[in-house]
Amino acid sequence: MELVITEIGGTTKCVRLDGRLDATGADQIGVRFTASTAATGQHAIIDLAAVPFIASMGIRLLISSARALHAKGAKMVLFGAQEMVQDLLEQAAVDQIIPLVATEQQALDLLQA
Numbered sequence: 001m002e003l004v005i006t007e008i009g010g011t012t013k014c015v016r017l018d019g020r021l022d023a024t025g026a027d028q029i030g031v032r033f034t035a036s037t038a039a040t041g042q043h044a045i046i047d048l049a050a051v052p053f054i055a056s057m058g059i060r061l062l063i064s065s066a067r068a069l070h071a072k073g074a075k076m077v078l079f080g081a082q083e084m085v086q087d088l089l090e091q092a093a094v095d096q097i098i099p100l101v102a103t104e105q106q107a108l109d110l111l112q113a
Contacts, residue, residue, distance in 0.1 A: 021058030
């Protein structure tokens with residue numbers, strides 16, 4: 001599991017994930033993901049396009065970071081999920097906690113709303 005972090009406009013971080021977000025993947029990126037999202041207090045958009053699978057530990061990582069961001073007055077939006085990952089997130093009702101959209105532009109637009 002890999003992640004690449006980029007700044008967008010000084011107020012938002014884009015985190016691009018690549019690999020399986022299962023227990024092993026979540027363990028590999030957990031500290032860096034949390035440090036680059038929740039710890040900053042900046043809005044975060046998370047690119048899931050290269051994530052073919054997500055398990056409970058990956059979902060937990062996303063939700064805990066989103067809640068920490070919310071506590072700091074910032075938002076997290078997920079985007080680009082493959083069909084299987086999107087179905088799993090919707091079945092687990094993650095989309096009720098963290099908005100889930102199709103494109104990066106939709107994620108950015110949602111932050112502005």
